[in-house]
Amino acid sequence: MSMKVFVLFVATALVASQCQGASFRSFPLKMKTEYGDESYTEIRCASWRLAAEALNIFGWETIPEECVNATAKYIEGKQYRSDSKTVNQQAHFFARSLDVRENDAIVFSIDGTVLSNVPYYSQHGYGVEKFNSTRYDEFVNKGDAPALPETLRNYRYLVNLGYKIVFLSGRHESKRAVTEANLKAAGYHTWEKLILKDPSNNSPNALEYKKAERAKLVQQGYRIVAVIGDQWTDLLGKPEALRSFKLPNPMYYIY
Amino acid sequence: MSMKVFVLFVATALVASQCQGASFRSFPLKMKTEYGDESYTEIRCASWRLAAEALNIFGWETIPEECVNATAKYIEGKQYRSDSKTVNQQAHFFARSLDVRENDAIVFSIDGTVLSNVPYYSQHGYGVEKFNSTRYDEFVNKGDAPALPETLRNYRYLVNLGYKIVFLSGRHESKRAVTEANLKAAGYHTWEKLILKDPSNNSPNALEYKKAERAKLVQQGYRIVAVIGDQWTDLLGKPEALRSFKLPNPMYYIY
Ligand SMILES: [Mg+2]
Ligand SMILES: [Mg+2]
Numbered sequence: 001m002s003m004k005v006f007v008l009f010v011a012t013a014l015v016a017s018q019c020q021g022a023s024f025r026s027f028p029l030k031m032k033t034e035y036g037d038e039s040y041t042e043i044r045c046a047s048w049r050l051a052a053e054a055l056n057i058f059g060w061e062t063i064p065e066e067c068v069n070a071t072a073k074y075i076e077g078k079q080y081r082s083d084s085k086t087v088n089q090q091a092h093f094f095a096r097s098l099d100v101r102e103n104d105a106i107v108f109s110i111d112g113t114v115l116s117n118v119p120y121y122s123q124h125g126y127g128v129e130k131f132n133s134t135r136y137d138e139f140v141n142k143g144d145a146p147a148l149p150e151t152l153r154n155y156r157y158l159v160n161l162g163y164k165i166v167f168l169s170g171r172h173e174s175k176r177a178v179t180e181a182n183l184k185a186a187g188y189h190t191w192e193k194l195i196l197k198d199p200s201n202n203s204p205n206a207l208e209y210k211k212a213e214r215a216k217l218v219q220q221g222y223r224i225v226a227v228i229g230d231q232w233t234d235l236l237g238k239p240e241a242l243r244s245f246k247l248p249n250p251m252y253y254i255y
Numbered sequence: 256m257s258m259k260v261f262v263l264f265v266a267t268a269l270v271a272s273q274c275q276g277a278s279f280r281s282f283p284l285k286m287k288t289e290y291g292d293e294s295y296t297e298i299r300c301a302s303w304r305l306a307a308e309a310l311n312i313f314g315w316e317t318i319p320e321e322c323v324n325a326t327a328k329y330i331e332g333k334q335y336r337s338d339s340k341t342v343n344q345q346a347h348f349f350a351r352s353l354d355v356r357e358n359d360a361i362v363f364s365i366d367g368t369v370l371s372n373v374p375y376y377s378q379h380g381y382g383v384e385k386f387n388s389t390r391y392d393e394f395v396n397k398g399d400a401p402a403l404p405e406t407l408r409n410y411r412y413l414v415n416l417g418y419k420i421v422f423l424s425g426r427h428e429s430k431r432a433v434t435e436a437n438l439k440a441a442g443y444h445t446w447e448k449l450i451l452k453d454p455s456n457n458s459p460n461a462l463e464y465k466k467a468e469r470a471k472l473v474q475q476g477y478r479i480v481a482v483i484g485d486q487w488t489d490l491l492g493k494p495e496a497l498r499s500f501k502l503p504n505p506m507y508y509i510y
Binding site: 040043044046047048050051053054055056057078079082083085086087090245246248 | 295298299301302303305306308309310311312333334337338340341342345500501503
């Protein structure tokens with residue numbers, strides 16, 4: 001079991017739906033600091049963000065209250081776009097370094113990776129509000145989520161290279177029509193599979209659900225060349241991709 | 256095998272000494288960007304740093320040439336200190352959440368974690384120069400490396416909580432006297448073990464060496480509660496700690 005996955009287990013296993021987290025907050029407990037004053041909030045919040053990206057902090061339900069403005073600035077500014085680009089580029093460099101085989105698949109998460117949910121989170125404190133599945137469903141059902149531009153560009157490269165695209169999402173099966181329409185409207189016109197969560201699925205959390213779906217892909221004969229996702233639970237656990245790519249997401253954590 | 260470790264294997268297995276990397280550079284190949292102009296160097300370099308911390312980029316021999324100034328600014332400024340603090344705090348929060356047992360150990364890397372080598376790297380382009388073991392040995396042999404202040408503070412907390420401290424370093428056995436003296440001079444006055452690399456050790460790289468040494472600790476009856484290191488190869492592979500903490504290090508990558 002990987003260190004990372006182990007960490008997730010240690011973090012306790014709350015039943016998880018999209019964006020639901022653990023019952024504790026590890027930050028900003030005792031964030032006494034020599035800096036102290038308000039002008040260092042941005043520095044502290046950048047540290048929080050880095051620590052979350054490297055999975056030093058996990059299981060958070062909401063971002064720290066003091067980090068709403070810093071998160072907004074990050075997400076709406078050039079840094080988030082550049083960070084998204086760099087990771088997508090790495091995936092592209094890796095993909096084009098291989099000889100593409102017939103059944104080579106690249107697995108993408110949808111929300112926060114392929115489709116941006118910044119329009120939703122910008123209306124909900126960039127993750128400072130606890131996840132509300134009813135409201136998030138309303139956003140999904142509108143079907144107008146824009147592409148994350150850097151992922152769309154990478155998707156086009158990967159399609160051109162001959163890779164099979166698999167979208168693997170925690171969205172429920174009932175969202176299939178709206179999800180297909182949204183993907184197409186956003187510029188994703190072709191895919192091998194769109195895997196959504198069946199009502200009968202009893203995976204305890206996103207990690208187990210996605211592992212199980214990757215296992216099915218391998219059983220069906222696919223080689224999973226890469227997984228590209230905005231959550232560690234998109235990436236971790238067996239079977240693993242040849243390489244896994246973690247896109248930035250400082251707004252929510254999914255078990 | 257963990258995704259992260261798998262990634263390391265995929266990356267090819269060059270025989271590694273301290274700071275030696277792979278024979279390829281995955282950045283800034285084709286870093287064409289819509290931004291283009293020089294003022295965005297800092298943004299691109301922050302993206303590179305984030306991607307490296309989350310192991311989306313690995314196996315680099317040197318930092319990108321365009322990132323020398325950005326790395327200097329990061330390392331010498333408040334952000335690196337804050338980032339180091341946040342990760343050490345997370346380790347501390349975790350450690351104090353447990354009931355400490357007799358043989359509970361916390362494993363630290365030395366260089367870049369316990370002792371700062373910024374005085375060395377600030378003289379060598381913050382990682383833009385290829386690693387030179389002769390020069391680095393000269394730095395080590397001076398024995399005057401300062402503590403990384405945030406790690407020292409955490410170390411004191413952990414000692415007070417009753418944890419046994421293990422320093423596990425890729426430094427060679429011949430450096431024992433100078434390393435002990437340096438640790439004490441920097442404020443680290445007590446430890447359970449100082450594990451250095453024996454001349455007869457034939458581990459192919461730091462990852463395997465550190466895994467094997469952790470395995471010995473487990474055999475000796477220790478429970479490895481945490482590993483705190485500045486390299487992914489300090490953390491990954493079995494046996495793993497209950498939790499692993501990745502301190503920032505944007506200056507070099509060790510296999
Ligand atoms: Mg996602
Ligand atoms: Mg180190």
